[in-house]
Amino acid sequence: MTHAPFVADTMASATLQDLGHLAPMAIVGLWGLLLMATDAFAAVGFRHFQRRIALFGLALAFVAGLTIYGNADYDGGVEVFRGFLVVDPFSAILDLVLVGLCAGTVLVAGDYARTHRFEYGEQESLLCIATFGAMMVGHAHDLLALFLGIETMSISVYVLVGARWNAKPSAEAALKYFLMGAFASAILLMGIALLYGATGATAFEGIRGGVAEAFTRWLRINDLARALDQGHTASPAASDLVIQGVAKAALLIPGVLLVLGALLFKVSAVPMHMWTPDAYEGAPTPVTAFMASVVKVAGVAALLRLFVATFSTHRLVTAPYGWTTAVALVAFLTMTVGNLAAVRQSNVKRLLAYSSIAHVGYLLLGVVAAANFYGEAFASDATLGGDGLSWSRDAGDTAVASVLLYIVVYAVASLGAFVTVAWLSGNKHEALEAYQWSGLARRHPGMALGMTVCLLSLMGLPPMAGFFGKLFLFRAVFENSNPWLQFLVVWALLNAVVGAYYYLRLVVAMYFHTPPKTAPVVLPGKGAPAVVAVTAGLSVALGVLMQPTLDRADLAARAFNYPPGPSKARRVDGLRAAWEARDPTPPVAAEEPSPGT
Amino acid sequence: MAASYLPALVFLAFAAVMATVLLLLTMVLGPKRRTPIKDEPFECGSDPIGSPRVKFGVKFYQVAILFLVFDIEVAFLYPWASLFRELSCTGPLGPGGVCTGAPTLFGLAEMLVFLGILVLALGYVLRKRALDWA
Numbered sequence: 001m002t003h004a005p006f007v008a009d010t011m012a013s014a015t016l017q018d019l020g021h022l023a024p025m026a027i028v029g030l031w032g033l034l035l036m037a038t039d040a041f042a043a044v045g046f047r048h049f050q051r052r053i054a055l056f057g058l059a060l061a062f063v064a065g066l067t068i069y070g071n072a073d074y075d076g077g078v079e080v081f082r083g084f085l086v087v088d089p090f091s092a093i094l095d096l097v098l099v100g101l102c103a104g105t106v107l108v109a110g111d112y113a114r115t116h117r118f119e120y121g122e123q124e125s126l127l128c129i130a131t132f133g134a135m136m137v138g139h140a141h142d143l144l145a146l147f148l149g150i151e152t153m154s155i156s157v158y159v160l161v162g163a164r165w166n167a168k169p170s171a172e173a174a175l176k177y178f179l180m181g182a183f184a185s186a187i188l189l190m191g192i193a194l195l196y197g198a199t200g201a202t203a204f205e206g207i208r209g210g211v212a213e214a215f216t217r218w219l220r221i222n223d224l225a226r227a228l229d230q231g232h233t234a235s236p237a238a239s240d241l242v243i244q245g246v247a248k249a250a251l252l253i254p255g256v257l258l259v260l261g262a263l264l265f266k267v268s269a270v271p272m273h274m275w276t277p278d279a280y281e282g283a284p285t286p287v288t289a290f291m292a293s294v295v296k297v298a299g300v301a302a303l304l305r306l307f308v309a310t311f312s313t314h315r316l317v318t319a320p321y322g323w324t325t326a327v328a329l330v331a332f333l334t335m336t337v338g339n340l341a342a343v344r345q346s347n348v349k350r351l352l353a354y355s356s357i358a359h360v361g362y363l364l365l366g367v368v369a370a371a372n373f374y375g376e377a378f379a380s381d382a383t384l385g386g387d388g389l390s391w392s393r394d395a396g397d398t399a400v401a402s403v404l405l406y407i408v409v410y411a412v413a414s415l416g417a418f419v420t421v422a423w424l425s426g427n428k429h430e431a432l433e434a435y436q437w438s439g440l441a442r443r444h445p446g447m448a449l450g451m452t453v454c455l456l457s458l459m460g461l462p463p464m465a466g467f468f469g470k471l472f473l474f475r476a477v478f479e480n481s482n483p484w485l486q487f488l489v490v491w492a493l494l495n496a497v498v499g500a501y502y503y504l505r506l507v508v509a510m511y512f513h514t515p516p517k518t519a520p521v522v523l524p525g526k527g528a529p530a531v532v533a534v535t536a537g538l539s540v541a542l543g544v545l546m547q548p549t550l551d552r553a554d555l556a557a558r559a560f561n562y563p564p565g566p567s568k569a570r571r572v573d574g575l576r577a578a579w580e581a582r583d584p585t586p587p588v589a590a591e592e593p594s595p596g597t
Numbered sequence: 598m599a600a601s602y603l604p605a606l607v608f609l610a611f612a613a614v615m616a617t618v619l620l621l622l623t624m625v626l627g628p629k630r631r632t633p634i635k636d637e638p639f640e641c642g643s644d645p646i647g648s649p650r651v652k653f654g655v656k657f658y659q660v661a662i663l664f665l666v667f668d669i670e671v672a673f674l675y676p677w678a679s680l681f682r683e684l685s686c687t688g689p690l691g692p693g694g695v696c697t698g699a700p701t702l703f704g705l706a707e708m709l710v711f712l713g714i715l716v717l718a719l720g721y722v723l724r725k726r727a728l729d730w731a
Contacts, residue, residue: 012706036717036721037720040720
């Protein structure tokens with residue numbers, strides 16, 4: 001008897017096709033498993049190859065990501081696994097960025113662990129699995145996919161944070177991060193449950209429809225009241241509809257706020273930031289670099305995917321039921337507290353941790369602005385019918401693009417800065433106090449330069465990418481007609497000035513202070529210098545070549561709040577066509593006068 | 598309508614009778630050799646009397662976590678098993694669950710992927726000696 005032949009029926013071929021669309025993510029996930037297997041089953045001496053295997057897999061994923069990134073077939077967004085995940089230009093860019101950031105961490109993590117005597121074979125595997133989760137967040141098109149991605153990422157990172165078994169702060173950091181993170185996850189899940197209760201859907205498209213329906217029904221309560229005033233009797237069916245709307249909205253708004261709280265925790269916004277300095281300080285420094293880059297990117301991607309693209313219906317972003325007021329307040333607190341606390345830090349790791357909090361504050365402004373623009377577009381669609389205000393829609397896309405640009409630029413510079421900190425720890429102690437950085441430029445001019453470039457990019461000094469990131473972000477926010485948001489932009493600029501103080505203090509120590517008698521011992525291996533060279537190079541290159549970079553971000557964010565489909569593809573293709581038809585002169589940094597600065 | 602709940606009632610009654618009979622049988626038939634340790638309230642291997650702040654072996658957690666993972670694996674097998682006919686047929690199911698299309702290994706392959714990942718995890722656990730108590 002022969003076996004039944006494998007009939008390529010629709011489901012099986014669809015699954016394989018979907019995996020093809022998700023190739024970068026699938027490869028990173030597969031490599032996570034593979035590295036776990038090689039760690040457990042390969043001969044003892046084989047452990048030295050873990051890093052090379054991981055880098056090979058990440059390179060493979062990067063190449064796969066490149067084939068998807070340039071491909072116009074994904075312009076309209078391709079839903080995979082029955083709309084559970086989506087592959088579109090936005091996720092394609094994030095895939096490349098996340099794989100790159102993960103590779104940067106892998107290059108340093110092994111050397112660091114060996115020097116600090118806590119080498120373990122699972123490190124590369126856990127980094128790959130965490131990156132896989134972060135990539136899933138970038139692809140998320142369903143609340144459950146979002147939750148799954150965040151959990152896959154977070155649980156791996158909890159382990160990575162606590163992996164340094166021979167140092168107590170590591171365990172303390174892991175416990176704090178884990179307990180707080182578990183609470184945040186529970187809150188996220190509660191919010192998801194309420195949203196499901198209100199809208200009957202977990203897919204983003206279904207939620208968007210459910211939100212609109214709940215508000216429409218709820219607001220009919222005015223019609224009902226008027227009818228009752230005029231002496232009409234309401235039919236039971238009509239009042240039922242209104243009551244259902246009220247009940248749904250009563251679930252919806254707490255649901256939105258709970259999910260918001262959990263995501264703000266993940267990106268460490270004030271007042272959910274308390275864990276950040278301790279967890280960042282206690283974690284092995286390469287893992288801190290990973291948290292400040294990959295985890296932050298994933299958190300912002302979640303905010304964009306869920307809040308900016310899905311919860312941006314007019315009623316949900318404007319007072320009195322909107323979430324944007326709360327986020328604008330959180331942004332104000334986040335940048336103020338982050339910057340003021342960073343000024344007081346003498347410990348470099350804590351300083352960078354607070355600075356990462358401050359950057360989240362700037363990013364949240366962009367999130368608010370994008371959601372406000374989309375909300376306006378949504379409202380005008382409803383009143384004018386059809387395409388509504390295309391200006392608001394374009395402004396929303398631009399705001400999303402500038403948030404995307406900013407988070408990428410921030411993540412690259414942040415990775416470089418933390419990797420430099422990791423590199424300066426060759427004798428089992430990290431040089432964390434500012435005085436230990438004194439005169440570094442005389443002993444290690446290359447690394448000091450790399451660190452300086454990364455710090456200046458974080459600070460936002462003109463030739464670096466960070467300046468353009470801030471410029472475009474603040475400009476996008478300033479376009480908003482809301483005077484409070486415009487005030488917040490001014491406030492953010494003042495904050496950036498405060499930021500300059502603590503970044504420059506470190507630069508001054510490196511370049512102008514006399515070096516201590518004992519030279520700092522540095523990490524062996526070429527991994528850390530390579531990462532710092534690449535991140536510093538990117539921080540300059542993305543700034544000098546800002547126009548092409550911005551073009552790519554624009555393309556990724558074009559029609560961001562459109563559901564996957566032909567209308568989205570039309571808008572993205574339109575931009576791509578305009579972009580390709582443009583004068584092909586070599587692009588130079590676009591020096592445009594900014595209204596905000 | 599009410600008759601359709603009859604099997605559930607029979608099941609409940611059977612469970613109650615079974616539990617009572619088994620408990621009674623152990624009481625009557627079981628040998629009784631009492632020792633002070635046996636008379637203590639049972640608490641998973643730790644001393645029930647004393648300060649609650651005792652260190653106890655991290656191995657308990659390890660075993661519990663591993664148990665959870667593989668327990669939940671079984672929970673995932675049930676819905677798959679109940680849909681197995683649909684997953685192994687390219688066409689819709691006819692009356693009596695007969696496949697109208699061609700048979701396919703899709704359902705099996707999907708589950709083998711899932712189980713493969715778990716077997717890898719099990720192998721990892723065994724290899725790392727997480728199940729050795731010593």
